[in-house]
Amino acid sequence: MMKQTLAQKLVARAAGRSTVAPGEIVTCKVDLAMMHDSGGPRRVKPMLERLGAKVWDPSKVVVITDHYLPAYDEESRNIIRIARDWVREAGIENFYDAQGICHVVLPERGHLRPGMFVVGGDSHSPTGGAFAAYMFGVGATEMLGVLVTGEIWLKVPHTLVMEFDGALQPGVSAKDVMLFLMGRFGLDGGQYQAVEYRGAAIRRLPMQERMTLCNMTAELGGQTGLIASDAITNAFLASEVETWDSDAGASVLAHHRFNASEIAPQVAAPHSPANAKPVEQFRDVKPTLAYIGACTGAKLEDLRMASQILGGRKSKMRLLVAPASARDQKTAADEGTLQVLLDAGAELLPNACGICAGYGDHVLPEDMVAISSTARNFKGRMGAASSQVYLASPYTVAATAVAGRVCDPREFLR
Amino acid sequence: MKAWVFGDNIDTDVIAPGRYMKFGIERITQHCLEAVNPDFSRQVTPGDIIVAGRNFGCGSSREQAPAALKHLGVAALVAESFAGLFYRNALNLGLPALACSGAKRIRHGDRLSIDYASNQVFDLTLDERLPFEPIPAHLMEMVRDGGLLPHLEKRLARKERAS
DSSP: OOOOOHHHHHHHHHHTOSOOOTTOEEEEEOSEEEEETTTTHHHHHHHHHHHTOOOSOGGGEEEEEOSSOSOOSHHHHHHHHHHHHHHHHHTOOEEEESSBOHHHHHHHTTOOOTTOEEEESSTTGGGGGGGTOEEEEOOHHHHHHHHHHSEEEEEOOOEEEEEEESOOOTTOOHHHHHHHHHHHHOTTTTTTSEEEEESHHHHTSOHHHHHHHHHTTTTTTOSEEEOOOOHHHHHHHTSOOOOOOOOTTOOOSEEEEEEGGGOOOEEEOTTOTTOEEEGGGGTTOOOSEEEEEHHHHOSHHHHHHHHHHHTTOOOSSEEEEEOSBHHHHHHHHHHTHHHHHHHTTOEEOOSSOGGGGTOSTTOBOTTOEEEESSSOOOTTTTBOTTOEEEEOOHHHHHHHHHHSSOOOTHHHHO | OBEEEOOSOOBHHHHSOGGGTTSOHHHHHTTTTTTTOTTHHHHOOTTOEEEEOSSBTBSOOOTHHHHHHHHTTOOEEEESOBOHHHHHHHHHTTOOEEEOTTGGGOOTTOBEEEETTTTEEEETTTTEEEEOOOOOHHHHHHHHHTSHHHHHHHHHHHHHHHO
8 A cells, every 4th residue: 555644644534535645635524623712603603694504513613712812892802702602502512711722722621632634713723733633724714614514625735744853952942943944944834735743852742842843833834733643642642542653655745854952942033933043143132021922832831941941030021921721820830830930020911812913902012022932923913013023932032031131041051 | 907016925914913803804904914015905996916926825814814805806816825724715715816936027016917717817017928827626616606605605505406
C-alpha cells in the first residue's frame, strides 16, 4: 500500500477511503465542530433559520464563549446572550461559558482524540493538530455548511515536515521555534498545506507547548499543524489510544531539519510575526506594557515559564496576565505559579481572548509600545493603529518586564 | 472596472478591524482597509476590483473581511496568492478570488475586465491579458449560485421536491 503522511491518513479516514493523494478534492465527514461567540451562534443562527435547517448532530458540536467576555457594552452583551440562547434551542450540551479560550478549553475538556477530523470557527484551530487530529479553521458560512450537512470539502494537503533534533535550551520555548520559522519562511511559508512537526526536540515537549507550535501554524499559513501521538499525548488524555503517525518514507513536499539547541529566543517586530529575529537585536526597545495572554501565550505551561523568570523579581512596567482558561488559572493558583506572577506586580485579566483580538477595555492606546506573548502583531489588531507590538515567548516577555527593556530570558536562568 | 492595488500579506485585521467586529457589516465596511488606504471605503465603486500581491487575507478567519469587500460592491479579487482560509471564505460568499501570477503587473487605477470563460484578467489600460488559475468546478458552481448559503438553499429545495 502507498505510504501515507499523517495528514493523508487523517483525511482518508474522514473521507471513508483507504488512501488519498495530495491535490485530490474529497468530501470529509466531520467528527466535531467547534464555535465561539464571535464567529458562531450570532452568525450561523440567522442562516440556519433562513434555510429552515437543524444542526446535523448536536452531540458533535462544541460552543465556547471567549471573545466578548466579559461583556462590556450592549453589543457584546447581546452577542453572548445569542450564544447562550442558541445552544439551548439547538440542543447543544457541550457548552463552555466563560471557561477560557476555545483552543485551550476544547482539549482540556477531553473533546480531542488522535485520528479525529475537526473544524473550528477560528483561525487558530490548527492548535488541535497537536493531538494528531486534523483540525483547521473555517469562516461562519462554511461552518453553516458543516452544521447542515456534517461534511466539508478538502483539497488533500501536501505535507511540509519541520524536524527539530536535539533539545531546546533552557529559556527557549515552542513560541521561539514558531517565531524562528516565521522569520525564515514568512506568513505564507505553510502554503495552506499540512505542517508536521517532528524530531527529538518535539517529542520532549509537553502537550501545551506542542499546542503552541500547531497554534501558530496559522501565522505560518498552513491549513493545519500536526504532531504524531505518543506517550505524552496519552498521558494528557489519561487513556491509551492508538498511535497516529506518518509512515516512514511517505512522500512530502519539503523536509526541513534544524538543530533545536541552536535556536535563540526570538522577537518579532511590528507589524508582522514574520519580522522575527534573535532577541539580542532588540535590546534598545523599551516597551511600557508586557502582556501574557491568549491561546498562544497564556496556557498553564506559559504561566509557568513566566513565573520561572519573575520569581523574586518585580516588573518595571505594567504587566497584564490573562490566563487562557479558568482551569489553567486554578492549577496555577493551586501550585503557587499565579502568586509568583502577582507578587511580581502582574494584574490579572479575565480568561478570554481580550487584547489579543482587539476586544475589551484594555486595548492598546495610541503610540503604546508593548511586548506580548500572543500570536499576531498586525497593525491595529490589538488597539490603535499607531501602537507597536513586539511578539515574544512568555519567558522573554517576563524578562523584558523585569529588565525594563527587551531582554534575553537566559540571562535570568544562568 | 477600476483596479485598487494593495501589497503583500494584507491581513484580515486590516480588512475588517477587530474593534468594529461587534457591529453589523455596514459599520465594519466603513473601516475596511483604512489602515493602508483611508479613502478606500468612501471611494471604491461597485464593480471595482481588488488587486494584491502574495497571501491576501492572511490572519483571522473572520468572514466579515470578504463580506465587507462584497458589501462595497467589489466584483472580484485578483492576487498573486490568497491565504487558504480567506480564499474559502470569499468563495463561500460568492466573491471570486482569482490567483493570478501576473497580478503585480496591474497598476492602481487600471481598467480591468475578467473573462471567466478563458480564465483571464484583461488589463484594458495596459492592453494585456493575464491568466488566472481556474476556480475548481464544484466551487465555481457555488460562486455562480451566489455563495454557499444560496447554494445550500437550492440543494435543500431539490431534496424536498425529490422526497
